Amino acid sequence: MSDPSAATTPPGAPAQRRPLVRLEHVDKHFGALHVLRDVDLTVAEGEVVVVIGPSGSGKSTLCRTINRLEAIDSGRITIAGEDLPAEGKALAKLRADVGMVFQSFNLFAHKTVRENVTLGPVKVRGVAAAEARRRADELLERVGVASQADKYPAQLSGGQQQRVAIARALAMDPKVMLFDEPTSALDPEMINEVLDVMTGLARSGMTMVVVTHEMGFARRAADRVVFMAEGQVLEDADPETFFTAPEHERAKDFLSKILTH
């Protein structure tokens, strides 16, 4: 089988990397609203793709279709070559391999920080409790919230909660991590602590799809920037090209609005 993703791989990136997430001709409506229009996107193993665009452009929906939190109307989504299964056990199994970090953290409110991180490994992967706990503490250390392990989510700051959410996703050893506007609900002084963790993760070779408004992060950590507007992917380029020489008027207009302040 020929590999059409090779054509979209940006210069500089190793062309032989295996495509991990692939969306082909994806369409999605919310009632009369056409939120995704014939979207094609390929994310290779180890690649960090940042999705940006004005609100309502469909970028969050795009992110949520990848683990089928939103079902698509038509088109095809594959992860590591396998089609997304319909609702059921197979889908749950696939979701275990796809980490997700939400805008509103969504930590389990009735469980401690450590229990948040161990729940998935113990219940889904069947890891022994002691081993899951050891690994959780390791991950909490890595994201810098080890001292909060016995607290409940509501007792933590937003930035701390989001870092726990990242640890919770990492505890499943995911093949790919999805970030749906992970810093949009944070106070400004807490954004960097989360972005630092994400940058470290990107450097470690994690495959990531990141929906964000953080242009600094996109420049620093992205292999590719995807620009969406009105449900379509308008630009798909390396960060340097996108930020200095975007092709579409819509992208130029968007950049001029967010980069001037």
Added chain:
Amino acid sequence: MQVLLDNLGTFGRGAWGTVVLFAWSAVGSLVLGTLLACLRVAPSAAMRAAGTAYVNLVRNTPLTLVMFFSVLALPQLQIRFGDSLNTQFRVFAVLALVAYTSCFVCEAIRSGINTVPVGQAEAARAIGLPFGQVLTLVVLPQAFRAVVPPMGNIFIALVKNTSVASAFSNYELISAMRNLIEQNGNAVISILVGITAAYVLLVAVVALAFNRLERAVGVPA
């Protein structure tokens, strides 16, 4: 009040009957009500329809009629429990109380489920938990917390609804009251006051338990 002191045995037997009816019915309706609530939020349309149909059918039927179904219709269908008549009537009454009360438990839990932010279920699905565990590990524990006060009301109503069983060969407080009145026609007011006090006490215990529970399940903020 002398009449109550003289008949403590009858009185106690009645109170015990009420407590037993209540305890079994409370456990049963909590279990069935939770299952019904799970049906009503299930991904399958058929399961949702089944849950909705049951709740709307039974909830809209008077408890006395549900009791008649249990006591008269089940034996016709060759459904019997235990050897002694006492046990049979007790089980029939409990079944009717469970069938009836579980509808209200289901609706309370469902409203509790609606108080749990949708992101909680999404995060649970995102780490790969299947539907059943999303509910039992993440959504229901949080829903129960919101449900404690209305559940208290339902169980208080249940304490009092056990009185219907007295008309269906169950010995409980109302049966004891009828006995006492038959034998002590001159002390009706004392007997009524005594029985009322017994109900008020039982309900107070249930209410206290729920107050404790409400504090116990709260999450430190």
